Amino acid sequence: MNFLIGLAIFVAAILGVVIFLALPWLGMLVLLVLLALWMALTRRGRQTASVAAVGVSTLTQRLGSSAVIVIGIAGVVAVLVAMLAMANGYRETLRRTGSEDTAIVLRGASSAEVSSVLEHDAAVVITQAPGIARDDSGKPIVSPELVVAANLPMRGGDPDKDFGSVQLRGIGDQAWKLRPNAKIIAGRKFEPGKYELVAGKGAQRQFAGLEPGKQIKLGNQTWTVAGIFASNDAMDSELWADAQIVGPAYRRGSSSTSVFAKLTSPAAFAPFKAALSSDPRLQVDVTTTLEYFSKQSEGTSKAITVIGIVVGFIMAIGAVFGALNTMFAAVATRAREIATLRAIGFRGLPVVMAIMLETMLLALVGGVLGGAIAWLIFNGYTASTLAAGTTGQLTFEFNVAPSVLWVGLKWALAIGFIGGLFPAVRAARLPVTTALREL
Amino acid sequence: MKYFHLIWAALFRRKTRTILTLVSIIAAFLLFGLLDAVRVSFAEAGQSANGAERLQTGARLSFIQPLPQGLGAQIAAVPGVKDVAYVNWFGGAYQDPHNQVFTFAVSPNYLDIYPEVQVAPEQRKAFDTTQDGILVGELIMQKYGWKIGDKIPLQSQIFPDKSGSKNWNFQVVGVMSSKDQKAFQSQMIMLHWKNFDETTPYNRGQVGWYVSRVTDVNQSDRIAKAIDALSANSDHETKTQSEQAATQNWVKQMADIGLIVTSIMGAVFFTLVLLTGNTMMQAVRERTSELAVLKTIGFSSTSVLALVLAESVLLLLLGGVIGLSLVSLLAPILTSQSGGMITHASVGAGSWAMGIGLAVAIGIVIGLLPAMRAMRLNIVDALAGR
Numbered sequence: 001m002n003f004l005i006g007l008a009i010f011v012a013a014i015l016g017v018v019i020f021l022a023l024p025w026l027g028m029l030v031l032l033v034l035l036a037l038w039m040a041l042t043r044r045g046r047q048t049a050s051v052a053a054v055g056v057s058t059l060t061q062r063l064g065s066s067a068v069i070v071i072g073i074a075g076v077v078a079v080l081v082a083m084l085a086m087a088n089g090y091r092e093t094l095r096r097t098g099s100e101d102t103a104i105v106l107r108g109a110s111s112a113e114v115s116s117v118l119e120h121d122a123a124v125v126i127t128q129a130p131g132i133a134r135d136d137s138g139k140p141i142v143s144p145e146l147v148v149a150a151n152l153p154m155r156g157g158d159p160d161k162d163f164g165s166v167q168l169r170g171i172g173d174q175a176w177k178l179r180p181n182a183k184i185i186a187g188r189k190f191e192p193g194k195y196e197l198v199a200g201k202g203a204q205r206q207f208a209g210l211e212p213g214k215q216i217k218l219g220n221q222t223w224t225v226a227g228i229f230a231s232n233d234a235m236d237s238e239l240w241a242d243a244q245i246v247g248p249a250y251r252r253g254s255s256s257t258s259v260f261a262k263l264t265s266p267a268a269f270a271p272f273k274a275a276l277s278s279d280p281r282l283q284v285d286v287t288t289t290l291e292y293f294s295k296q297s298e299g300t301s302k303a304i305t306v307i308g309i310v311v312g313f314i315m316a317i318g319a320v321f322g323a324l325n326t327m328f329a330a331v332a333t334r335a336r337e338i339a340t341l342r343a344i345g346f347r348g349l350p351v352v353m354a355i356m357l358e359t360m361l362l363a364l365v366g367g368v369l370g371g372a373i374a375w376l377i378f379n380g381y382t383a384s385t386l387a388a389g390t391t392g393q394l395t396f397e398f399n400v401a402p403s404v405l406w407v408g409l410k411w412a413l414a415i416g417f418i419g420g421l422f423p424a425v426r427a428a429r430l431p432v433t434t435a436l437r438e439l
Numbered sequence: 440m441k442y443f444h445l446i447w448a449a450l451f452r453r454k455t456r457t458i459l460t461l462v463s464i465i466a467a468f469l470l471f472g473l474l475d476a477v478r479v480s481f482a483e484a485g486q487s488a489n490g491a492e493r494l495q496t497g498a499r500l501s502f503i504q505p506l507p508q509g510l511g512a513q514i515a516a517v518p519g520v521k522d523v524a525y526v527n528w529f530g531g532a533y534q535d536p537h538n539q540v541f542t543f544a545v546s547p548n549y550l551d552i553y554p555e556v557q558v559a560p561e562q563r564k565a566f567d568t569t570q571d572g573i574l575v576g577e578l579i580m581q582k583y584g585w586k587i588g589d590k591i592p593l594q595s596q597i598f599p600d601k602s603g604s605k606n607w608n609f610q611v612v613g614v615m616s617s618k619d620q621k622a623f624q625s626q627m628i629m630l631h632w633k634n635f636d637e638t639t640p641y642n643r644g645q646v647g648w649y650v651s652r653v654t655d656v657n658q659s660d661r662i663a664k665a666i667d668a669l670s671a672n673s674d675h676e677t678k679t680q681s682e683q684a685a686t687q688n689w690v691k692q693m694a695d696i697g698l699i700v701t702s703i704m705g706a707v708f709f710t711l712v713l714l715t716g717n718t719m720m721q722a723v724r725e726r727t728s729e730l731a732v733l734k735t736i737g738f739s740s741t742s743v744l745a746l747v748l749a750e751s752v753l754l755l756l757l758g759g760v761i762g763l764s765l766v767s768l769l770a771p772i773l774t775s776q777s778g779g780m781i782t783h784a785s786v787g788a789g790s791w792a793m794g795i796g797l798a799v800a801i802g803i804v805i806g807l808l809p810a811m812r813a814m815r816l817n818i819v820d821a822l823a824g825r
Binding site for chain 2: 067068071072108111161162164321324325385
């Protein structure tokens with residue numbers, strides 16, 4: 001019998017966690033409303049409410065031990081939310097870089113821009129494809145670009161040793177029209193035909209010497225930093241210069257690595273792709289930039305998410321046992337009180353529900369606290385890493401989105417659920433006579 | 440030591456509570472062990488004794504820029520350089536273009552520069568004589584279940600062959616292994632540079648980077664400068680650094696692993712201190728009268744203090760040792776699941792020392808308050824339950 005009950009509780013615990021983790025916010029709302037209705041309308045519900053009210057009102061006397069639940073869970077949620085916010089920020093930064101109505105053309109089977117080579121002739125053929133939007137003067141908005149890697153000293157590091165890799169993009173005039181969100185925020189645009197470049201604001205933060213008007217050395221050539229641009233996406237981590245200068249400087253001649261094209265509409269992508277794929281002069285892969293950049297972020301953001309969940313899970317185990325400990329102690333000190341309630345006619349269910357409610361309330365406070373801490377410290381926090389599929393550092397901001405906070409809150413509730421269930425059932429199952437005699 | 444049974448009995452006075460607390464501590468130390476293994480694995484990257492005597496020479500402009508092949512002979516002539524090998528990045532992928540495998544095209548003497556990489560003599564011979572032969576790291580062999588003699592198609596992400604196809608076919612002729620799979624060659628594929636250069640029309644005798652071995656490690660700074668001086672003011676200036684420095688530079692660019700690990704551990708241990716601290720407070724509070732009895736029968740105040748402190752340190756040590764032992768069991772799984780990110784996860788002596796040091800320190804911190812309380816206990820008040 002005992003074994004069966006133990007098993008039932010265990011199954012209930014697993015089910016509860018699965019439900020909490022899978023529930024969308026609407027489902028949680030329905031659950032809350034149902035609970036409130038039950039507590040307001042049925043006899044047992046009202047009993048639950050009164051027992052829970054007693055428990056909550058005595059919380060202040062058990063501040064120390066209640067704090068264990070709150071802080072334990074806050075710790076788990078803070079770490080989890082921070083890691084998920086990192087993955088989210090990384091993914092969002094790359095996703096923002098692409099859009100559905102711009103296409104990127106790479107040489108076939110190249111997984112990234114740096115490993116692709118398109119000869120000048122190929123780039124010209126691509127420019128003539130159908131579906132490309134035109135600017136006011138009737139020129140197609142197409143930008144053959146040449147991406148290479150450059151070495152620059154890291155900010156705050158030893159200028160002789162601490163070199164980082166940054167992506168240098170050789171662009172033409174149309175590139176600015178293709179990316180209307182890229183704006184110069186300091187200095188001016190580079191002048192075509194000169195050894196001048198503009199730096200993204202992410203790159204500026206990462207590397208030393210990228211100030212307007214200053215000169216930097218790439219290899220044995222001296223470049224002037226003409227200005228700083230911001231586009232609020234992955235391009236922020238790059239340097240842009242004239243493709244006609246970058247090509248010879250990096251011994252790439254007039255070739256490009258990729259061709260970006262602005263399409264008349266997202267619907268124009270299919271014919272654009274079909275035209276290029278069937279062109280016998282070309283052997284290229286065509287994707288929308290949205291798909292291309294989303295795919296670039298896949299591996300890294302998945303890895304960060306997995307790490308976050310593993311770390312969060314191990315911490316959650318610790319927090320569950322902390323909560324169990326606290327609630328067992330709370331139930332033990334109130335054993336007599338609970339037994340008295342049951343002796344005067346309260347049933348088991350209200351007692352279980354009341355203790356669960358109390359634990360969940362503490363868990364909720366912990367979850368909110370943890371989420372708030374993560375949001376205060378990490379929202380907008382700038383980090384950088386070597387991005388997959390590029391040759392440079394990618395700067396991105398942590399993004400503590402509501403969806404991330406919601407996941408953290410669900411974890412908190414799940415931990416509270418397990419932490420409260422076992423003590424609650426013990427309290428309800430303790431024989432009344434034994435409990436009354438206990439001191 | 441003679442009071443050990445007393446401490447032990449006090450610790451397990453309430454079994455549920457102690458065990459629940461213990462599991463929390465184990466979880467914390469498990470996390471500590473895993474994260475520290477990751478940190479050490481990144482910190483140790485390229486730091487083998489052999490790594491210090493190897494210099495990498497790449498283009499100063501950027502690492503994707505090739506160098507002329509003729510530079511090799513000039514580097515070999517620099518005094519103090521024992522041997523020079525050259526390598527090209529092949530950019531291999533297996534089955535799916537996104538499924539990257541580290542693949543390098545290497546010069547014939549490449550393996551001589553890496554004495555820690557073991558290849559059976561007959562396999563080495565087979566490699567030297569098979570034009571389309573490849574040597575495969577043991578981890579990759581395991582991952583894809585390849586056997587010696589298998590024909591493997593690899594896709595290059597960068598280099599097409601003469602017909603424009605990027606599908607290359609190779610024959611597995613040998614396995615590269617190393618002690619504890621520590622060398623990065625355990626996770627890479629090597630093909631002949633000559634085969635590579637002749638098959639693709641795009642390389643035209645260029646070299647990705649040079650690896651040279653020096654005779655005297657203490658001279659490596661001077662030698663690195665001498666190598667860079669060879670190409671100064673040319674259109675292919677080079678940058679030479681020790682393999683160790685180069686690897687560390689990469690790791691640093693990937694992420695500040697140390698900072699991430701430290702901040703997570705900070706959160707974990709802060710939570711742990713509060714959690715176990717509360718348990719210890721509870722434990723001492725409910726034992727007030729017992730402690731008073733101890734004092735009555737002649738235990739001095741300081742020995743009561745020591746007893747309580749020892750109890751909390753013992754609790755932490757138990758959890759710490761169990762947690763770190765669990766990591767030792769889990770580490771091989773971590774290594775195989777990380778897909779090459781973590782080469783050699785294990786709990787080294789350093790991690791053990793740090794973990795145990797932390798356990799003792801946290802034990803003292805959380806035990807101090809309850810222990811002081813026990814020490815200051817007034818016998819009469821405590822026995823009267825006041």
